[in-house]
Amino acid sequence: MSKAADRPSYDVVLVEDVPRQQIVELLQAAFGPAKTADHYTWKHVEGPWGPSRGWVAVDGDAVLGARLIVPWRLALDGRSFAASRAMDGAVTPAARGRGVFSGLVRREMSHLAAAERWHVLYSTSVPASREAYRRLGWTILEPRPSVLSVRLPRRPALVEEIDPRTVQPTIPAGRLHTDWDARGLGWRVDPRSGHRYEAVQLRNGGSRLLYRRTTLRGVPVLVVVVRTGPPEEQSALLGAACARGRCGAVILQALDPATSARPRVVSGSTVSVWQQEGPDAPVDARAGGNWTFTGADLEGVL
Template structure:
């Protein structure tokens, strides 16, 4: 029986992604990330990486001829310092490697190439919230653990506290439908509503540069089902 030869990473071309790479990138993501057939995951991907008010996401690929063997993209983000100065950064998000090429350092190479290119371009830092499986890989590339993200909870009563304490299941990607409040996509078309919320945004420490444009983008993808509750005048 003949043994199939494993692709060699030394034969791959590592470079920035180009528009003509998109069909191969999407095919790789569908195959490796279990995207739904209804197109929602692909639309979510485009929403993140094309419509982001901080700019389109830069991406890198490992190519075996015309075949996309690996993919790495980082989401552009902008922060504001305590002194009010804008800071450009990126968030490490979507990445995928063709199963036939795994175990050869493609993820690491693409990530380090991306960070080097973005550093030269002037981005100040890269951040993300890796899970337990990917965290060791990021730490080995020079990432530093900052802290656990704080979580705010407003229980409806004592029973809700007990339910939350016993709940150990992971959250769903998409939000459950609700009629509470207003559809955020509609509410935030009103500049006054945007400004009312932004007035209560944090004004200390390093923080996301929240603007009307940011609020409208952040809540615009329908499956996330953001809602707004307005206080009576």
């Protein structure tokens, strides 16, 4: 049978037209039990930039697939722009490989194109969705590596606990980045995300660190989400935070030679980008060099 003839018949409806429990069950089946109803509410109902849009493929009462779109905000040199992040997309195993996911993404692209203004839609994507995005004309940016860096412990008393919402990333000029503010960061570190975040500040410096603890092959490590402050304070900051969290190593977004003599890449995030062109475009979002991503953008949010 040809692929077209094999295509399942379905209607596309908005996510609010489907019982929420059905969407939660679809996401749980695809990603595991961590995708609870509470997690869904946190991510898709109470997001800092409004509730998610969602396109759902239905066959009668049955849900075949869904593509959720989280309203996001990007900033560039002090200007702020509405954007969108595709997070949580899944198709039931029986309906996979027949264009359902691509059809739902295409629906969102048409929705954004209708506004006829510059808009960036992006996603941190896994291999299967990445290939679908590539075929839809998206740009796949160079992977952003996470590196493991062993830390020498420092005195835990060098740091004090602070409010995670105060750890705003510092972004170089000319780079597109998430427009995090205290409200956005408060949402980002909500325990319903499935992670417990902490933040500390160097007592005699002011450099700040937002992180969570995890284990890598049974060994406790600290995952850096955002860090601020001058390079000469980073060693004390990370060492003291590690000692405080009883971790011997940190995982950092992006290769940064300053953090370790011999960093080891442990994973990578691949960001796929589509931009709706418009006369008001301030930058080309399809060029990876025009972006700065921090852990707040990449770790633990897919």
